Amino acid sequence: MNVGRDSGKMAGSRVLMFVLLTVVFSECLSNELKDYCNMHRFENLPGGLRFTKEVVTTEFATVSSFKAIHCCLRGYRSIEWFKDNRAYPWPGGESHFILYPESANQTIYTQEVRASDAGRYSCQARNDTTTLEADITLAILGEDSGGYTGRPLPTFKPASQLVPLGGTARLFCEAYLGRVGLPDARNSVTWSKADSNITLPNHGRVSQHRVSREEDQIVGSYLDIEDINLEDYGEYTCEVSNGVDEEITLPAHVYRQEPQFTLGLPNGSWRKSLLLAVLVLILLCSAGAFYARCWLPLALLCRDKFAPLEENDGKECDALVCYHEKDSNLIVGIIIPTLETRHRYKCSSLELSNLSHNWSSEIAPHAGTARRVILVLSPSSLSNNWSDSSVVSVFKQLSTLSSRTIVVTLKNLPNLTTMAKSSRRSHEGGIVFDRLKILHWDEGGGSGAGGYKFWYKLRLAMPPVRPPSCESGCQSVAMIVQANGKSSQQKAHSRESLEVLV
Numbered sequence: 001m002n003v004g005r006d007s008g009k010m011a012g013s014r015v016l017m018f019v020l021l022t023v024v025f026s027e028c029l030s031n032e033l034k035d036y037c038n039m040h041r042f043e044n045l046p047g048g049l050r051f052t053k054e055v056v057t058t059e060f061a062t063v064s065s066f067k068a069i070h071c072c073l074r075g076y077r078s079i080e081w082f083k084d085n086r087a088y089p090w091p092g093g094e095s096h097f098i099l100y101p102e103s104a105n106q107t108i109y110t111q112e113v114r115a116s117d118a119g120r121y122s123c124q125a126r127n128d129t130t131t132l133e134a135d136i137t138l139a140i141l142g143e144d145s146g147g148y149t150g151r152p153l154p155t156f157k158p159a160s161q162l163v164p165l166g167g168t169a170r171l172f173c174e175a176y177l178g179r180v181g182l183p184d185a186r187n188s189v190t191w192s193k194a195d196s197n198i199t200l201p202n203h204g205r206v207s208q209h210r211v212s213r214e215e216d217q218i219v220g221s222y223l224d225i226e227d228i229n230l231e232d233y234g235e236y237t238c239e240v241s242n243g244v245d246e247e248i249t250l251p252a253h254v255y256r257q258e259p260q261f262t263l264g265l266p267n268g269s270w271r272k273s274l275l276l277a278v279l280v281l282i283l284l285c286s287a288g289a290f291y292a293r294c295w296l297p298l299a300l301l302c303r304d305k306f307a308p309l310e311e312n313d314g315k316e317c318d319a320l321v322c323y324h325e326k327d328s329n330l331i332v333g334i335i336i337p338t339l340e341t342r343h344r345y346k347c348s349s350l351e352l353s354n355l356s357h358n359w360s361s362e363i364a365p366h367a368g369t370a371r372r373v374i375l376v377l378s379p380s381s382l383s384n385n386w387s388d389s390s391v392v393s394v395f396k397q398l399s400t401l402s403s404r405t406i407v408v409t410l411k412n413l414p415n416l417t418t419m420a421k422s423s424r425r426s427h428e429g430g431i432v433f434d435r436l437k438i439l440h441w442d443e444g445g446g447s448g449a450g451g452y453k454f455w456y457k458l459r460l461a462m463p464p465v466r467p468p469s470c471e472s473g474c475q476s477v478a479m480i481v482q483a484n485g486k487s488s489q490q491k492a493h494s495r496e497s498l499e500v501l502v
Helices: 002-038 270-306 325-342 356-367 388-398 416-425 452-461 470-481 483-501
Strands: 058-062 067-070 078-083 107-110 119-126 131-141 153-156 161-163 169-176 188-193 206-213 218-225 234-241 247-256 317-324 347-352 370-377 404-409 436-440
Touching: 002 067, 002 107, 058 067, 058 153, 067 131, 153 218, 161 169, 169 188, 169 234, 169 247, 188 206, 188 218, 218 234, 270 452, 317 325, 317 356, 325 347, 325 370, 347 356, 356 370, 356 388, 370 388, 388 404, 404 452, 436 452
Parallel strands: 058 131, 161 247, 317 347, 317 370, 370 404, 404 436
Antiparallel strands: 067 107, 078 119, 119 131, 153 169, 169 218, 188 234, 206 218, 234 247
């Protein structure tokens, strides 16, 4: 009777121990599923959708064992799993894997692997602009539930890397070893440099960190090399052993990367490419707008600063401004005062008669005293006969003057090409346009004071001037005071010249 009671107690103890072990095992697996994607993550990742650690390419499992497959990411809006191109969820006859919600769907797992679970699993992550995808192949070892004891099987082979001096390298290797029944057998994974027999340390600038999962059936190691120097470049080997007689060696190289210019745009980052293109377009438009607006002021600044001055040439003034009586308000009120007070030119004026075909005879005696001749041409000055023939006649006369001539038109001219052809057909010779500078009063946004482009182009056609001195400034002010007196004297002189010609 006592024997029966003792046997019952022993059976109850065994059941209790089995339950406790099952609870502990389940708790350990649950912690592993939660923590896997939070440990040993990449550092200093750029923004956007990224894998946060290496994605294992091949997984192994034995029948009836626990198995988990991971895709660790960040910056995603959704993750979708596929098996052999079929989206999750899968029917039991195809796969027994289910999502693990506590890992934000980065993990799928099954408590008991079946032979039908073998295949290619894919995780596909998306955000608003990018899609990332990784494939993991699951192989089932054997048709029974016995443990695997053969040669280590690589699940992730380390990849060679290009790293600049002072940079950081990270190598990772992992292999499936299964369970070895021998009590003294112990799984191991170690990194070493190919030209040295010394095992790399577990801490410091160059260090390795052992990891494992699924009850040490899968072991791996990270090799981190910080602040790389010349001696760190070369071949490294990862040796994985099952503690008996089976081991594998997985090599990888760390090569030196030469400095080079890169835009830093990852593949598929069309948003950054678009932003860069928009930025370049804005810069080009800004440069074009700056050139269109500022090339005249810059050209004028450089001309006045570096061009030789027209001095000691026997000329009395910079410009002889010729005009018809009907345009006198514009000339005396705006053009001459602006040239003298604001732009520091010395000007004299000449009022012309109504006989436009004799203007060259009126201007010629005075043209030799001025460096430039400025003629204001308007329909009023031509008795409202603004035609090709009348304008061509004036241009022909002006192109024969000894001084360079600037023509300021108050109305748009007829077609210059047509005018040139018309002048060549005449018997009196054509227009020499090289001796004429033709400007439109309203150019550059006309107003009562002329367009801004007009004044820049007029000054470019005038002689260079240096920054004002006190003497020249005082002289310009005196010229303004005497402008009305000069105008009346020149008007009388012009009429006397006309009477002599008649």
